[in-house]
Amino acid sequence: MxxxxxxxxxVAMLEVMLEEDWMGLPVWARNLAFRLxxxxxxxxxxxxxxxxNDLRAFGPDWNTIAAELHxxxxxxxAGHEENRP
Incomplete structure (x- = not known):
């Protein structure tokens, strides 16, 4: 789904799931949900x-991606939208 x-x-699903049980959603599922x-x-x-921030919470494997997102x-x-696809 x-x-x-x-x-x-x-976003609504993530808000509910993470508020109810922050660790209840498997990392792969939350990564997929955030990515989509x-x-x-x-x-x-x-x-x-x-x-x-969610990526950073689960270890250094995703720190580079987290830094790029930040x-x-x-x-x-800052109003400096980059030209990205």
Whole structure:
């Protein structure tokens, strides 16, 4: 269901799931959910920061991706949108 859900539906699910039991959603599922939501909302700085923080919580394997997401979000917040596909 997540694969074809809208970003609003994915974000709502993440909010509920992570509030109820922060570790209840497997890491692979939360990474997929955040990725799909970010792909649908590439200019949502708040979502990008949230996704980056979630990645950092699960180890150094994703720190580079998290840093890129934070950088992109910071650029959006500063009004310096980068030309990205």
């Amino acid at each position: 997540v694969t074809f859900a809208s970003a609003d539906e994915i 939501a970010c792909l649908q909302r590439p200019k949502d700085a708040e979502l990008l920061h949230w996704a980056a 950088h992109r979000a910071d650029q959006l917040e």
